[in-house]
Amino acid sequence: MKIRLEDISEEPTRKSFAATAEAVNDRLAEGRNEAEEFRLSEPLAVDVTYYRAGDDLYFSGTLATKLQASCARCLATYALPLDAPFQFVLVPEGSGPSELEPDRELEADDLALSFFSGPEIDLEPLCSEQAILALPTRALCREDCKGLCPSCGVDKNTAACECTGAAPDPRWAALRAWKPRASS
Numbered sequence: 001m002k003i004r005l006e007d008i009s010e011e012p013t014r015k016s017f018a019a020t021a022e023a024v025n026d027r028l029a030e031g032r033n034e035a036e037e038f039r040l041s042e043p044l045a046v047d048v049t050y051y052r053a054g055d056d057l058y059f060s061g062t063l064a065t066k067l068q069a070s071c072a073r074c075l076a077t078y079a080l081p082l083d084a085p086f087q088f089v090l091v092p093e094g095s096g097p098s099e100l101e102p103d104r105e106l107e108a109d110d111l112a113l114s115f116f117s118g119p120e121i122d123l124e125p126l127c128s129e130q131a132i133l134a135l136p137t138r139a140l141c142r143e144d145c146k147g148l149c150p151s152c153g154v155d156k157n158t159a160a161c162e163c164t165g166a167a168p169d170p171r172w173a174a175l176r177a178w179k180p181r182a183s184s
């Protein structure tokens, strides 16, 4: 969704829109998601409120979608709902942090700060980026997932195996979690 700068006033405006799952997934694929740990299975619903303070533009709201994630330990695919608040500030390109007043440097630490140029703001990539930032650092089907046996590959959440005698080398588990997974 694009907003013309002239339509952003000091009076907060609230809007809702959706970014397609494909658009966000393409963005995910460009970033850290090489192993396809996360994929949106529904559009990204954005509820955003924005206003201007001088030349700076403030955005905040909520993001909601559903993802398919594949567990970094056991490789199981599971549904991951995302429902997260976000906020960011856009300042005109050319106004570097050094030009910010001291109290605004503090703000910059708390709020994601980026730059804009041109006559309009495209919210879709900005909000997609916020959604990606809101994802967990690792996909885990559950906090205490036991993962796969590094020797025989059995899913230790659902079955026991005979390999317990030999202490598994943790490096194998790391390798297993690492290797690119075929999308299922």
Ligand SMILES: [Zn+2]
Binding pocket: 071, 072, 073, 074, 075, 076, 140, 141, 142, 145, 146, 147
């Ligand atoms: Zn798991």
Ligand SMILES: [Zn+2]
Binding pocket: 149, 150, 151, 152, 153, 154, 161, 162, 163, 164
């Ligand atoms: Zn085993």
